[in-house]
Amino acid sequence: MIKLVPRGSSSQSMFILAPIFAIFLTLLTGSIIFFLMGYNPSNALKIFFISPISNAYGLSELLVKATPLALIAMGLSFCFKNNIYNIGAEGQLTMGAIFGGGVGIYFYDVSSILILPGMIIAGALGGALWAMIPAFLKTKFNTNEILTSLMLAYIALLILDYLVVGPWRDPDGFNFPKTRPFGESGRMPILFQGLRIHFGLIITLILIAFSWFIYSKTIFGFQLKVSGFSPKAARFAGFNKNFLIFSAFAISGAFAGLAGVGEVSGPIGLIYRDISPNYGFTAIIVCFLGRLHPLGIIFASLVIALTYLGAEDAQLFLQIPAAVGFVFQGLVLFFLLGSDLLVNFKLRLKN
Amino acid sequence: MNPYLLEINDICKKYPGVIANNNVSFNIREGKIHALLGENGAGKSTLVKILFGLVTSDSGNILLNRQEIKFKNPSEAKATGVGMVFQHFSLFESLTVSENLILGLEENISFKKLKERAIEISKKYDLTLDLDSPINNLSAGEKQSVEIVRALLQEPKILIMDEPTSVLTPNESDKLFAILKKLTNEGKTILYITHKLDEVIKNCDEVTIMRNGEVITTCSAEAETKETLAVKMLGYKVKSLVTDYKSIKNNILFQVKNLSKEYNDPFLTDIKNISFSLKEGEIFGIAGVAGNGQKELMELLTGENIDNIRGEVLFDNTNITNLPTKFRRELAIGFVPEDRLGHSAVPELSLSENILLSQFAGNKFSKMGILNFEEIETYTKNVISNFNVKTPNELISAKNLSGGNLQKFVIGREISSNPKLLIVYQPTWGVDTGAESFIRESLIKLSKEGTSLLIISQDLDELIEITHSVSVISNGKLSEPLDTKNLNIEKLGIMMGGEID
Numbered sequence: 001m002i003k004l005v006p007r008g009s010s011s012q013s014m015f016i017l018a019p020i021f022a023i024f025l026t027l028l029t030g031s032i033i034f035f036l037m038g039y040n041p042s043n044a045l046k047i048f049f050i051s052p053i054s055n056a057y058g059l060s061e062l063l064v065k066a067t068p069l070a071l072i073a074m075g076l077s078f079c080f081k082n083n084i085y086n087i088g089a090e091g092q093l094t095m096g097a098i099f100g101g102g103v104g105i106y107f108y109d110v111s112s113i114l115i116l117p118g119m120i121i122a123g124a125l126g127g128a129l130w131a132m133i134p135a136f137l138k139t140k141f142n143t144n145e146i147l148t149s150l151m152l153a154y155i156a157l158l159i160l161d162y163l164v165v166g167p168w169r170d171p172d173g174f175n176f177p178k179t180r181p182f183g184e185s186g187r188m189p190i191l192f193q194g195l196r197i198h199f200g201l202i203i204t205l206i207l208i209a210f211s212w213f214i215y216s217k218t219i220f221g222f223q224l225k226v227s228g229f230s231p232k233a234a235r236f237a238g239f240n241k242n243f244l245i246f247s248a249f250a251i252s253g254a255f256a257g258l259a260g261v262g263e264v265s266g267p268i269g270l271i272y273r274d275i276s277p278n279y280g281f282t283a284i285i286v287c288f289l290g291r292l293h294p295l296g297i298i299f300a301s302l303v304i305a306l307t308y309l310g311a312e313d314a315q316l317f318l319q320i321p322a323a324v325g326f327v328f329q330g331l332v333l334f335f336l337l338g339s340d341l342l343v344n345f346k347l348r349l350k351n
Numbered sequence: 352m353n354p355y356l357l358e359i360n361d362i363c364k365k366y367p368g369v370i371a372n373n374n375v376s377f378n379i380r381e382g383k384i385h386a387l388l389g390e391n392g393a394g395k396s397t398l399v400k401i402l403f404g405l406v407t408s409d410s411g412n413i414l415l416n417r418q419e420i421k422f423k424n425p426s427e428a429k430a431t432g433v434g435m436v437f438q439h440f441s442l443f444e445s446l447t448v449s450e451n452l453i454l455g456l457e458e459n460i461s462f463k464k465l466k467e468r469a470i471e472i473s474k475k476y477d478l479t480l481d482l483d484s485p486i487n488n489l490s491a492g493e494k495q496s497v498e499i500v501r502a503l504l505q506e507p508k509i510l511i512m513d514e515p516t517s518v519l520t521p522n523e524s525d526k527l528f529a530i531l532k533k534l535t536n537e538g539k540t541i542l543y544i545t546h547k548l549d550e551v552i553k554n555c556d557e558v559t560i561m562r563n564g565e566v567i568t569t570c571s572a573e574a575e576t577k578e579t580l581a582v583k584m585l586g587y588k589v590k591s592l593v594t595d596y597k598s599i600k601n602n603i604l605f606q607v608k609n610l611s612k613e614y615n616d617p618f619l620t621d622i623k624n625i626s627f628s629l630k631e632g633e634i635f636g637i638a639g640v641a642g643n644g645q646k647e648l649m650e651l652l653t654g655e656n657i658d659n660i661r662g663e664v665l666f667d668n669t670n671i672t673n674l675p676t677k678f679r680r681e682l683a684i685g686f687v688p689e690d691r692l693g694h695s696a697v698p699e700l701s702l703s704e705n706i707l708l709s710q711f712a713g714n715k716f717s718k719m720g721i722l723n724f725e726e727i728e729t730y731t732k733n734v735i736s737n738f739n740v741k742t743p744n745e746l747i748s749a750k751n752l753s754g755g756n757l758q759k760f761v762i763g764r765e766i767s768s769n770p771k772l773l774i775v776y777q778p779t780w781g782v783d784t785g786a787e788s789f790i791r792e793s794l795i796k797l798s799k800e801g802t803s804l805l806i807i808s809q810d811l812d813e814l815i816e817i818t819h820s821v822s823v824i825s826n827g828k829l830s831e832p833l834d835t836k837n838l839n840i841e842k843l844g845i846m847m848g849g850e851i852d
Contacts, residue, residue, distance in 0.1 A: 219717045222707055229700065230693040235655050236686070237708040238677030 004345040011343055018339035019289050019296070023303060025335040030328060039318060047317050048310035048328075058309065060195035064267055065308045067197075068093070068259035068276070070301035071204040072283035074211050075255025077292040078248040081215075082224045083231075086249060088134065088149030089256040090280025091156035092127040096257025098160055099126025101264045101271040104186035105168060105179050115185040120203070120261055127257015128250045130156060135249035139242040145249075153280065164272055178272035188266040200262030207255060212294040224248060256280060277308065278326075285333045304329060356381040356540045357402075357509055362411035364397050370564045371397035372408070377559045377569045379509070384531055384541045386555035386572065388548075388584055390847075391641050391809045394564040395544050399511055402542075403435045404428040415508065426457055434507030436498045438514045439618070442486045448497050449482040455501040465504075472503050476533050491617040492523035499530070509540045516550065517642055518617045528554045546584070546640050548577045548848035562586055581844025585811060593791070594817050596836075598632040598799045605629040605772050605803055610651060610662035620644035622651060624662070625829040627822060629772070629803040634794070636818035637807040637829070640847055644827035645807050646689070649776045652805070653686045654679050666772065681712040685770035687762055689777045691754065695761045698750035702742065702760060703731045705749050711768035730767070738763030739789060755786030762790055766797055773797065774805045779813060791817050811843070825851045 030048070031041035052058045072089045079086040100123025107115050134148040163179075170180040188198040215221040227234035227244055234241065263275050286304050290296030311325025357379040364372040372394050379385040389395045400406040402413065404422025412419050415432065422428040425435070442451050453465050460468075466482055473480040478496045486494060495515060502510055512531075516524040531541055531554065543555055551558050551572050559569040560583045567583050606628040613621045622644055629635050639645060650656040652664070654676040664672045671679060680686075692698045696705045706727055707716055715726045731745040740760045742752055749757055758779070765773060778794065779787040795817055798804050807824075808814050814821050820832040823846040830851035833843065 217721055219707075219720050219722060222704065222722065226697055226700070226708065229697045232690070232694045233697045233708060236653070236676065236688060236694055237710070238654075238675060238680055240675075240677075 001349075003348050004341070005348045007344055007346055011346075014343045015291065018342060019291065019300070019336060021339040021342075022289070022332055022335035025339070026328060026331040029331055029335075033324075033327070037320070039320075044314070044318060044320075048314050048324075049306060052306065052309035052313050057195060060192065060197040061309055062302060062305050063197045063201055065305035066298075066301040067201045067204050068262055068279045069283050069286045069304055070297055071200075071207060071259045071262070072252075072256045072280055073286035073290060073297045073301060074204075074208050074294065075252035076283060076287045077211070077290075077297065078224065078251045080287060080292055081228045082244055082248045083228045084138075084245060084248055085146045086131065086134065086149050086252050087146050087284065088131070088151075088153040088156075088280070089252065089283055090276065090278065091149070091153030092130045092253040092256035093260035093263075093276055093280045094153070094156040094160050095130035095253075096123035096127035096260030097264045097271060097275050098156075098163065098260075099123050099257065100261030101179070101182070102168075104182035104265060105271070107186065108180055108183045111183060111185050113185070115183070116188070116265065119186055119265055120258065123257045123261030124254040125257070127260060128254040131249040131253025131256070132246065135246045139245055160271070160275075161273060168271065170270070176272075179270050181270040182265060186265055187269060188262065196267050198262070198266040200259075200266050203258065203262070207258070208294045208298065215294075220247070256283075282329055285329055285336075289332060289336055304332070307332075353380040353382050355379065356416065357542075358414040358417075359398075359402075360412050360414070362398065362401060362413070363409045364401065364406065365409055372401070373564045375411070375561070375564075375566050377566055379540060379542060380557065381540050382535050382538050383556040384535055384543055384554060386543045386545060386551045386558040387561065388545060388551055388558055388580065389561035390546060390584060390811070392563075393561040393584075395561055396513070397564075398561075399435075399513060399542075399544060402428070402511060403433060429457065429505045429507070432506070432508035434502035434505055434510045436495070436502055436510065436512045436515060438517055440494050440498055440518075442494060442497060444487040445485060447483050447485050448480060448489075451486060451497060452482075452501050452504060456504060468504060469500055472500050475537070476503070476530055478530060490523070491518045492520070492526065495519065495523075495527065496530075507539070509542060510534065511542045511544070513544045514546070515543075516545070516547065524550075546848065548580045548584075548845065549850070551575070551580060552577060560584055577845050577848065577850075578841050581841050581848060585840055585844045585847075594634060594795045594798065594819065596819060598801070599819060600631040600801070602631055603628050604631045604667060605805070606663075606665040607652075608663040608665070610648075610660070610664065612647065612651060612660050614647070620647055620827045622647050623827040625824075625827075626662075627829060627832065629805060631771075631803055632798050632801050633820070634798050634804040634806060634818045635832070636814035636821040636835070637805070637824050638811055638814050638821050638843065638847060639809065639824035641809050643825050645776065645809075645824060647827070648824065649688060649774070649807060652774050653688065677710075680710065683712060683769065683771040685709070685711070685765035685768055685773040687765055687773070687775040687778065689780060691757045691761060692750065696749045696757060699748060701748055702735070702740075702745045702752075703727050705760070706731045706734065706764055709764050709768060711770070714768070734760060734763040734767050737767070738793065753783070755782035758782050759786055759790060762793065766793060770802055772803045772805070774807075776807045777810075778806060778808065779810065780808075787813075823847055823851055825849055 031045055034041045034044040053062050072093065076086060076089055100119040103119045103122045130152060133152055134145045137143040137148050138145045164177045168179045170178055188200055191197050223239045223244055226237060227239060259279060264271050268275060282304055286297060286300045290300035307325045307328040311322040314320040314324055315322040355378040360376050362372050362375040375398055387395050397406065401408045404425045404427055420431055449462060449466055452469055453462065469480060469482060478500055479493060480496055480500060515527060519527060535541060545551060552575060555572045557569060558572045560567040608626050610625040611622055620643060625648065651660055654674055657673060660672060663670060666682060666684065688694045710716065715723060717723055728745060735742060735745060738759045741756050779790050794804055806814065806818060815835060815838060818835050821835050822832045823830040823843065825846060828851055830846050
C-alpha cells in the first residue's frame with residue numbers, strides 16, 4: 001500500500017515539477033480518452049498538440065490566444081498571492097471590452113492616433129472599476145469575494161448582451177447582435193503582415209515585467225506576500241489590509257480589462273456576444289499552473305492556449321467536439337491540484 | 352477512608368530541554384474530588400495527557416483499581432474507564448446535541464437507545480440537556496454539560512476535568528460544582544485540574560500541588576487556606592532582582608486609563624477598566640495565569656484590534672487610543688507579541704525580509720516604495736551579530752531557526768529600532784536558558800538607556816528578575832501595582848488565583 005508522509009518542509013523541486021507532472025498525466029489521460037473514443041491516440045495527440053503550431057500562422061494563433069491568458073493570469077496573481085480569490089476575471093474582461101470598445105464605437109469615423117490609447121485606458125479603468133465592487137463588498141461587509149466576483153461576471157456578460165442587441169447594435173448590421181466595427185484608429189497594430197498577432201502581446205510582456213518588478217523590488221509587493229503568508233503578521237506590521245485588497249483587485253481587474261480591449265480591438269474589431277472563449281476563467285488555471293510566477297505564467301499560457309487551438313483542429317480533422325479543449329483544461333487543473341500534494345507530502349510504500 | 356482508585360507512581364516525562372514530569376507520584380481516593388493545582392508549565396497538562404493516553408510516559412506506572420494501565424490512545428483510556436472533559440470544547444457546532452453524543456461513542460448504538468441513556472444520565476445528575484438543539488444555540492455552560500454527558504456515557508470510573516470553569520460565568524461554575532458533588536455522591540471520582548485557589552478550598556476534598564514538573568505535596572483541602580496554597584503553588588521565589596531603580600526618571604511616558612473592551616466570545620476575556628502608567632526607563636510587569644486577558648490587552652496596546660475600545664491610551668501626552676499599529680510604530684513604540692511563527696515573524700520568509708515587518712520611523716529600508724536591499728542586508732546582519740542570533744546567514748527562512756534564536760532576532764529587531772517604549776508579551780516563552788538570560792539582560796540594558804518596558808509574562812521568576820513593579824491580571828482586570836523589591840509572594844499568589852481586589 002502507498003502511504004502519504006508529511007515532508008516537514010515543502011519541497012522546492014516538487015514545486016516546479018508538479019505542473020510538469022500534471023501536464024504529463026493530462027496527456028496520458030487524454031490519450032486514453034481518445035483511445036476509448038475509437039481514435040488512434042498518437043495521431044489524435046499529434047493533431048491536437050503538434051500540428052496546430054507547425055507553421056508560422058499556427059504559432060501566431062498560439063500567441064494570439066496566449067496573450068489574453070497570460071495578461072489576465074498575471075493580474076490574478078496579485079489577488080491569489082494575497083489569498084484573495086478573484087474568480088470574476090471574465091466579467092472584468094467583459095467590462096474592459098465594453099469601456100474600451102465603447103470609446104472605439106463612439107469615435108468609429110474619427111481618425112486619430114489618440115483613439116487607441118484612449119480605448120486602452122478606458123478598458124483598464126472599466127475592468128478595475130468592475131473588480132472594485134467585490135473589493136468594496138469584502139472590506140465593507142466581509143462578503144466572500146469568490147461568490148461576488150463570480151456573480152458579477154455574469155452580470156457583466158448580461159450588460160454586454162443588452163448593449164449589443166440594444167443601444168449599441170450596428171445600424172447597418174442586418175439586426176445581428178453586434179456593434180458597428182471600430183475605425184482603423186481603434187485597432188491594435190498588427191505585428192507581422194498577414195498574421196493576427198497584435199500589439200497586445202507587447203503590452204502583455206511589458207506588464208509581466210512590471211509585475212515581476214513589483215513583486216521582487218517594492219514594499220507593496222512585499223506587503224502582498226506577507227499578508228498572503230500570514231494575515232496576523234501583516235496586521236502586526238501595520239500593513240493596511242483594505243488598501244491591499246483594493247489594490248490587488250484593481251490591478252487584476254485592470255489587467256483583465258486590458259485583455260478585453262486587446263481582444264475587441266485586436267483580432268475582432270467590434271463587440272459582439274462571444275468576445276471571449278472563457279479566457280477569464282481559464283486564466284485561473286494558467287495562474288496556478290504557472291505558480292503565480294511571471295515566467296511560469298508565460299509558459300502555462302502557451303500550454304493552455306494550445307488546448308484551444310488543438311480543440312479547433314480536432315473538431316476540424318477528427319470531428320471531435322471542440323469542447324474537448326475544456327476537458328483538457330479541466331484535466332490539467334485536476335492533476336495539478338493532485339500533484340500539489342507532493343510538494344508537502346511524499347509517497348512511501350508500506351506493507 | 353475510601354480506598355485508592357488511581358495510583359500514580361514515579362511518572363517521568365522529558366521533552367527536549369525540559370523535564371515536564373519528574374517522578375510524579377500521588378494517589379486519588381474513590382468517590383472524591385481531587386484537585387491538581389499548579390501554575391502554567393507546572394506539568395499538570397503533561398500528566399493529564401499521560402493519564403488519557405495522548406502521551407506515553409518515559410517511566411513510572413499508573414494503577415487503576417490496583418491494575419496497571421498504559422494507554423496507547425484515548426480510545427483505550429475511555430474503554431478502561433478514564434473520561435475527560437477538555438478545557439476547550441470539542442463539539443461540532445452545527446450538529447445537534449444527540450448527534451455529537453453519538454459521534455463520541457466507540458460502540459454502535461441506535462439514536463433511540465442513546466437518547467434513553469442520555470436522558471437517564473442527565474436526570475440522575477441534574478444536567479440540563481436539550482438533545483435536539485444544535486450546539487451553536489447553547490451557552491458555554493450547556494456545551495460543557497454535553498461534554499460531561501458524553502464522557503459519562505462511557506461509564507468512566509474517573510473523570511478528568513481540565514480547568515472547566517475557565518469558560519464559565521460564576522453562576523455556571525456554581526452549578527458545575529453542584530453536579531460534581533452529585534457525581535461523587537454516586538461513587539464517581541473526579542480529578543480536577545485548576546489554578547484557582549478558592550475552587551480548591553471550597554469544592555475539593557484533596558489537593559496535589561505541582562511546581563516545575565514535581566509534586567510538592569498532596570494534602571487534604573480542608574486543612575489549607577488560600578495563603579498556604581499560594582505559597583506551595585508558587586514556592587518562595589529566590590531569584591533576586593537584577594535590575595536597578597536608578598534608571599527610572601520622574602516623567603510619565605505611557606499611561607492607560609480605564610481601558611475596556613467586550614468581545615462576547617466565550618474563548619476571549621473581556622478587558623475591564625484597566626489602568627496603569629509607566630515612567631521613562633521603568634520596567635513594568637503584568638503577571639497572571641494564561642487566558643486572563645493578556646492576549647486581548649496586548650492587541651489593544653499594539654493597535655491590532657481596537658474596534659469598540661473604551662478608555663484612553665496616552666503616549667508622551669498624545670492620545671493614541673485609536674491609532675493603528677503603523678502609526679504607533681512611527682512614534683517609536685516597539686512590540687513583541689507572543690507567537691514567533693506567523694505573528695512577529697513570517698516563517699516562510701528570510702530573516703532579511705522579516706526585518707521589514709517592523710518599519711520604525713526614519714528607517715531607510717525603502718525609497719519611494721522601492722526596496723533598498725543593501726540597507727536591509729546591513730541592518731539584518733547587525734541584528735544577527737548584536738543579538739547573538741545563531742544562523743548561517745540572513746537569507747535563511749525564519750522557520751529554520753530555533754525558538755530561542757528566532758526570539759533573539761525578533762527582540763533584537765525591535766530594540767535596534769531605538770524604541771521609547773517596548774511592549775513585550777512572553778519575552779522568553781519556549782526558549783532555551785542561554786537565550787533566556789541573554790534576552791532578559793538585553794531588556795534591562797534597554798531600560799537603562801531610557802526606554803520604558805511593559806512586560807506581560809506568565810513566568811513569575813522572569814518578572815521578579817527584571818521588573819521594577821508588577822501588577823496581576825485576572826479575568827480581564829488589573830490589580831494595583833506592587834513594588835517588585837518588596838514583593839509579598841503570598842499576596843501575589845492569591846491575586847493570581849483570582850482575587851485581585
